[in-house]
Amino acid sequence: MPAALPQSLWAATAAAGPALVPLERALRVDVAIIGAGYTGLAAALHLAGAGRSVAVLEARSLGERASGLNGGQVIPGLKTDPDTLEELFGAERGARLVASVAAGPDLVFDLIERHGIACDATRSGWIQPATSESALPPLATRAAQWQRRGAAVELLTARAVAALVGSERYCGGLLDRRGGTVQPLAYLRGLARAVLRHHAGIFTQCPVLHLRRAAREWQLETPRAVVTAPAVIAATNAYSGGLIGALQRSVVTVPSFQVATAPLTPAQRAGILPGGQAASDTWHLLRYFRLDASGRLVLGARGTFGAVPGPRSCRHHYRAVHEIYPQLGDVRFEYHWGGLVAMTRDHLPHLHELAPGLLAGLGYNGRGVAMATLMGRLLAQRTLGMSDAELAFPVTPLRPIPFHRGASFAARAAIQYLRAVDLVTRGRDRLRGRASWT
Ligand SMILES: Cc1cc2nc3c(=O)[nH]c(=O)nc-3n(C[C@H](O)[C@H](O)[C@H](O)COP(=O)(O)OP(=O)(O)OC[C@H]3O[C@@H](n4cnc5c(N)ncnc54)[C@H](O)[C@@H]3O)c2cc1C
Numbered sequence: 480m481p482a483a484l485p486q487s488l489w490a491a492t493a494a495a496g497p498a499l500v501p502l503e504r505a506l507r508v509d510v511a512i513i514g515a516g517y518t519g520l521a522a523a524l525h526l527a528g529a530g531r532s533v534a535v536l537e538a539r540s541l542g543e544r545a546s547g548l549n550g551g552q553v554i555p556g557l558k559t560d561p562d563t564l565e566e567l568f569g570a571e572r573g574a575r576l577v578a579s580v581a582a583g584p585d586l587v588f589d590l591i592e593r594h595g596i597a598c599d600a601t602r603s604g605w606i607q608p609a610t611s612e613s614a615l616p617p618l619a620t621r622a623a624q625w626q627r628r629g630a631a632v633e634l635l636t637a638r639a640v641a642a643l644v645g646s647e648r649y650c651g652g653l654l655d656r657r658g659g660t661v662q663p664l665a666y667l668r669g670l671a672r673a674v675l676r677h678h679a680g681i682f683t684q685c686p687v688l689h690l691r692r693a694a695r696e697w698q699l700e701t702p703r704a705v706v707t708a709p710a711v712i713a714a715t716n717a718y719s720g721g722l723i724g725a726l727q728r729s730v731v732t733v734p735s736f737q738v739a740t741a742p743l744t745p746a747q748r749a750g751i752l753p754g755g756q757a758a759s760d761t762w763h764l765l766r767y768f769r770l771d772a773s774g775r776l777v778l779g780a781r782g783t784f785g786a787v788p789g790p791r792s793c794r795h796h797y798r799a800v801h802e803i804y805p806q807l808g809d810v811r812f813e814y815h816w817g818g819l820v821a822m823t824r825d826h827l828p829h830l831h832e833l834a835p836g837l838l839a840g841l842g843y844n845g846r847g848v849a850m851a852t853l854m855g856r857l858l859a860q861r862t863l864g865m866s867d868a869e870l871a872f873p874v875t876p877l878r879p880i881p882f883h884r885g886a887s888f889a890a891r892a893a894i895q896y897l898r899a900v901d902l903v904t905r906g907r908d909r910l911r912g913r914a915s916w917t
Contacts, residue, residue, distance in 0.1 A: 484543055487816035488739040488777060489551075489664035494597065496541050496668035497675055502682040502704045508532040510862055511699050511708035513687045513722070516546035517847060518840055519714035520670040520681075521855025522862075524590070527677035529863055534706055535679065536699060538686035541671055542664045544718050545847065548818040550737060550767050550779045551663040552757040553584045554605050554846045555655055558826045561624045568873060579857075579871035581630060583849030584657050586856065591661070594676075596669025598662045599772040605658025606758040608640050608649035611904045614761035618653045631656035644758055645751035646803045660757045660769050663848065687722055690837075697836060712858045713839040716847070717821035723833065728879035729823070730842050731890040734782030736817035738796040739775045740810045747807055748774050762901045764894065766799045776800065776807070779817075784891060788817040820845045822890070824880060830857060830870075831877045838862060839877070 484490040510526050512519045515537035523533045541547070557564070557580050564580075565573030584602070591600045609615050618634060625632035632655045635643070640652040671681055682701070689700040690711065699706040713719070719727040743751065752758070752770050759767040768778040778800050786792040793815050800807065823829060823842035828850055831839045838861055840854035857872045867874055 484540055484547065485816060486814065487548060487664075488771060488775065488814040489547060489662060490542070491814070492771070492773070493662055493665040493668060497672050497681075499541055499671070499681050499683040501684045502534070502536065502680075502701050502706070505704050505706070506534055506680070507707045508534045508680075509708065510710045510712065511536065511697065511706045512712045512714055513699070514538075514714035514716070514718070515541055515671065515681055515683070516544055516714060516716060517667065517670065517851035518716060518855045518858070519712065520667065520674055521590070521852045522712050522714060522858045523674045523679050523681070523855075524670060524677065525856050525859035526862060527674060527679040529859070531863075533674075533679035534708070535674065535681040536685045536687050536701060536706065537681065537683045538718075540683050541681070542667050545716060545818045545820070546667045546851070547664040548816060549663045549848060550757070550769065550777065551661045551666075551848065552605060552759065552767055552769060553587050553602075553659045553661060553848050554759070555584050555630075555657040555849065556580050556625075557828070557846065557850070558844055560621050561628060572873065575871045576873065577628065579853065580850065581625075581628070581657070583853045584659060587661070587666075587849050587852050588659065590670065590673070590852065591666065594669060594673035596666060596673070598665035598669055600659065600661050600666075601755050602659035603755040604654050604656040606635075606640070606643055606652055606654050606756045608644055608646075608652040608758055608760050610649065610761050611908050612650050613904065615651050618651070618761070622653050625655070643752070643754055643756060644803075645753065648803055649760070654756070658757060660755070661848065662772065666848075690722060692834065710836045710862050711838070712862065713833070713837070714855070714858070715839075716841045716843070716851070717819040719841070723839070725877055725879045726831075726833075726839055726841065729829065729877055730821040731880065732819040732821055733890055733894065734784060734786075734817055735779055735820050735845065736782035736788040736793055736796065736815065737777060737779035738793050738800070738812050739771065739777045739814040740800070740807075741813050742774045743770075743776060743807070743810070747810065750806075751776065751804060764898055764901055766803070768803070775813070776804070776810070781894060782817045788815040790815065828854060829877075830854065830861070830872050830874050832861075832874050833877060
């Protein structure tokens with residue numbers, strides 16, 4: 480009997496996933512994948528499609544971690560703007576990297592279509608509403624850089640944002656028509672079904688406890704059986720734990736919590752995100768929000784370290800909903816949940832070759848629905864022998880963050896600092912009479 484998932488809107492509304500069980504007997508495969516989130520399952524799908532035998536080993540139930548819990552916003556590109564990526568990686572490699580991350584949403588929506596995944600997918604775009612005047616110039620730069628590359632990205636006036644978001648709070652914004660939304664757990668379960676149809680194995684409640692290299696092969700020890708494979712992909716992201724300690728130490732993990740209202744009445748819903756876009760605003764501690772298929776407002780924001788998502792720990796989420804949409808009045812909140820986001824020091828995702836035949840991809844900085852799906856394909860391509868020069872993403876050395884424990888404290892301090900910066904911005908804008916944040 481599979482363990483129940485933690486309570487969330489997605490667990491309550493997704494169709495049941497495939498029946499999965501732990502691994503009971505020794506197995507030899509071409510590729511063993513650790514972790515059944517988007518990264519691991521996308522890698523498995525591409526490898527199995529290329530005729531490789533694959534086993535995905537998942538420590539928990541399918542969807543218990545970030546890929547089953549996130550906001551379902553399919554966001555194109557990375558947090559770093561395209562010109563900067565080209566400066567960092569050179570004109571030719573940088574341009575390939577930009578093109579591949581720009582196409583992340585295409586990959587997600589193609590997989591959904593090709594594999595018939597029922598996950599309430601919509602592709603009406605992603606909005607970045609500006610919370611202060613000072614956020615507008617960077618948005619204008621971003622829009623111009625994408626427009627030069629032919630992307631359907633446009634800068635919006637305050638009035639246009641008000642019409643699209645249904646809130647008068649914002650000073651302007653950016654609309655990226657490449658983005659969209661999915662029911663994240665349903666998307667994950669659909670990927671799992673596609674992997675199983677390709678005759679790859681997915682084993683749940685099956686943590687990899689030890690990873691050993693012996694005679695040019697890897698041995699992955701799980702509680703009841705050992706898997707042997709010449710190639711291994713670690714797809715463990717924010718939940719890497721101690722298996723490959725240096726991997727966990729290469730990211731800082733921060734909690735993000737979400738709340739969902741009861742389905743909005745037609746009167747409440749009138750004017751709120753009428754085009755069905757997803758939105759992530761420009762506060763340093765950003766709020767991301769969207770409607771789900773039944774018209775609930777789903778809003779996410781920073782979580783509290785060590786706290787369980789619930790009415791007490793999500794009070795600032797309630798405040799955010801009321802600030803953005805005062806017209807909602809006394810709306811009822813029915814779900815609270817959250818998970819961990821893996822942040823990297825350079826704000827870029829990372830693809831590492833840790834040892835011969837051992838790859839890892841992680842660090843999506845809160846933008847993993849498209850990027851983890853893409854990373855899965857990149858990891859599969861690399862496993863299938865694509866060279867460094869051909870791959871559309873740089874393979875970089877693993878760099879654990881020095882004094883990692885200290886870095887985690889620093890992350891908490893940084894969150895407090897960014898909160899203070901946001902408060903100062905609110906205060907300044909209020910004094911200038913420019914914005915109406917309370
Ligand atoms: C609350 C929240 C909201 C988010 N919202 C968005 C959003 O709206 N849009 C967006 O683009 N991104 C969002 N993200 C980020 C996105 O969810 C992640 O980047 C993405 O899901 C990462 O996928 P993954 O497969 O790499 O990792 P995960 O989905 O975390 O999967 C890793 C898996 O590895 C398993 N594992 C770890 N160690 C072992 C082991 N030793 N043996 C076996 N298995 C192991 C874990 O159990 C886990 O299932 C959000 C994240 C959170 C937490």
